[in-house]
Amino acid sequence: MKKFIALLMAGAFAASLLPGTASADSAVTRIKDIARVQGVRSNQLMGYGLVVGLNGTGDSNKSTETIQSIVNMLKSYGVSVNQSTLKADNVAAVMVTATLPPFVREGDTIDVTVSSLGDADSIQGGTLLQTPLRAGNGNVYAVAQGAVSTGGFMAGRGSTATKNFPTVGMTPNGAIVERTVEDDLGTDGSLSLSLSNPDFTTASRIASAINSQYGGIAKAANPGRIDISVPAYYRNNVVGFVSSIEELPVMPDHAAKIVVNERTGTIVMGGDVSVDEVAITQGGLSIKVQKNRNASQPDPFSYGTTIVTRNTDVKVKEDKASTIVLPATANISDIVGALNAVGATPRDTISILQAIKASGALHAELQII
Numbered sequence: 001m002k003k004f005i006a007l008l009m010a011g012a013f014a015a016s017l018l019p020g021t022a023s024a025d026s027a028v029t030r031i032k033d034i035a036r037v038q039g040v041r042s043n044q045l046m047g048y049g050l051v052v053g054l055n056g057t058g059d060s061n062k063s064t065e066t067i068q069s070i071v072n073m074l075k076s077y078g079v080s081v082n083q084s085t086l087k088a089d090n091v092a093a094v095m096v097t098a099t100l101p102p103f104v105r106e107g108d109t110i111d112v113t114v115s116s117l118g119d120a121d122s123i124q125g126g127t128l129l130q131t132p133l134r135a136g137n138g139n140v141y142a143v144a145q146g147a148v149s150t151g152g153f154m155a156g157r158g159s160t161a162t163k164n165f166p167t168v169g170m171t172p173n174g175a176i177v178e179r180t181v182e183d184d185l186g187t188d189g190s191l192s193l194s195l196s197n198p199d200f201t202t203a204s205r206i207a208s209a210i211n212s213q214y215g216g217i218a219k220a221a222n223p224g225r226i227d228i229s230v231p232a233y234y235r236n237n238v239v240g241f242v243s244s245i246e247e248l249p250v251m252p253d254h255a256a257k258i259v260v261n262e263r264t265g266t267i268v269m270g271g272d273v274s275v276d277e278v279a280i281t282q283g284g285l286s287i288k289v290q291k292n293r294n295a296s297q298p299d300p301f302s303y304g305t306t307i308v309t310r311n312t313d314v315k316v317k318e319d320k321a322s323t324i325v326l327p328a329t330a331n332i333s334d335i336v337g338a339l340n341a342v343g344a345t346p347r348d349t350i351s352i353l354q355a356i357k358a359s360g361a362l363h364a365e366l367q368i369i
Contacts, residue, residue, distance in 0.1 A: 031193070031206055032246030038192040038225070039185055043100040045141055045175075049131030051092045051114060051123045051148055057166075058092040058126075063118035066093040073129070092120035096131045096144050098175050105180050109173040112144045122166035124150045133175060144175035186230050186238035193245075198224030201253035209248045256364035258353060265346030267353070273364040275356060 050069055051058075059066040066088045074081050098112040114128055126148045133142040148169040185191060195203060203220040210218035210228060217229045234241035258269040356362040 028249045028251050030246060031209070031248050031250055034197070034202065034250070034252050035193040035195050035206065035226070037185065037242055038194050039183070040102045042102060043135050043141070043181060045098045045100055045133035045135055047096045047131040047133040047144065048117075049094055049096050049114075049144070050129045051094050051116075051126035052090060052129060054090045054092060054120070054123060054126045056089045057122040057124070058090050058120045059088045059116075059118035061088060063088065063093060066091060066118050069093055092123050092126065093117040094123065094128070096128065096133060096175075098133055098142060098144065100135070100141055100177070100181065102181070103183055104177050106177055108177045110142060110175050110177065112171045112174045114148050114169045114171060116167035120167060122150070123148050123169055124166050126169075128171055128174065139179065141179045141181070142175040142177050144171065146171045146174040186235075186241070189230050189235065191228050191230060191238070191242070192221075193226040193228065195224045195226075197252075197254070198222075199253055199255070202250070205250050205253070209250045210245060213244075213248060257367065258362075258364050259367045259369060260350050260353065261369050262347075262350060265350070267346070267349065270364070273362070275363065276361040 048069075050066075050073065061067065067083060067086055070086060070088060070091055071081055071083050093116070094114045095117050096112050096114055098110050100110065104110070112128075112133070114123065116123055128145055128148055130143055130145045132140045133144055135141050148171055150166045150169040193206065195206075200220075200223045203223050203226055207218040207220040207226050210226070214231060217231060219227050221227050228245070230238060230241055254270065256270055256273045258267065258273055260267050353362070353366060354368075357364075357366045
């Protein structure tokens with residue numbers, strides 16, 4: 001993988017650019033950093049509950065769902081109340097969300113986020129009542145309860161001051177796991193890796209790295225998945241096998257790409273982005289990229305062959321600036337560096353990149369965000 005070059009241009013360009021270079025040492029990374037084992041994933045949980053003990057900052061009587069929830073809760077304890085006279089100032093209806101990490105067991109605790117559902121002003125200082133948390137399949141995997149910490153506040157009666165969002169809070173370790181998501185990692189003698197950024201070349205290199213270490217046990221099924229057969233001597237130690245695979249070095253590959261943020265004037269490009277011969281004129285600014293072919297002849301009576309080499313000259317000219325000649329290369333970073341040197345604005349550079357792409361001379365994906 002070639003080293004990425006980031007040009008941060010918020011209103012003006014930074015210092016001169018360095019041409020993109022390939023560095024095997026810095027490009028090599030662990031499989032662990034670019035892929036994950038399929039099945040090792042988190043699950044989202046959600047539940048509806050009540051936060052009580054608020055100092056008059058709870059839901060108003062207009063939130064009929066809160067009133068109904070209080071009535072239903074009290075009925076479950078054998079308490080009969082008159083719904084028309086019930087006030088909910090000290091109670092708030094909330095949605096409770098959490099993420100169930102992989103490999104947690106019954107009795108483990110996880111953090112939960114508590115968010116107001118009605119018109120409560122603040123849930124600061126409240127206590128979340130026991131709330132079942134369900135997954136997408138409808139099963140209860142955890143139960144949440146505890147004090148709510150908002151990290152913000154709202155003060156004052158007439159004129160108020162608010163910090164952060166007092167209607168959203170956290171309950172650290174507030175949910176107890178009641179059901180475990182079954183993990184059968186490698187029990188059938190096989191497992192799969194999923195790439196964070198699917199790529200044919202990267203998938204092939206990962207499979208080759210694994211096969212060079214353990215023999216022909218890995219196969220790239222598609223650009224985003226590598227299927228692996230667990231060796232017999234690792235069947236009882238799948239964790240150790242996965243750990244050894246994750247530490248294998250590999251050189252990932254990426255398609256040439258330029259990412260442009262028009263709002264901030266930020267341009268991020270890869271060192272492998274290249275352009276063909278192109279001439280650009282915008283206002284008083286002129287840019288020309290020209291490729292020259294040179295023939296390299298072997299010595300007389302030698303066994304060498306004639307080799308044709310290509311050199312690229314990039315020239316930029318502005319009415320009130322001197323001509324800039326860049327080194328012979330076909331890298332787009334030289335064009336942006338030349339624009340930097342003559343003081344072009346970020347918007348001018350973005351427009352020029354778009355025009356080069358539209359002409360077909362830019363060999364990279366141009367993404368505008």
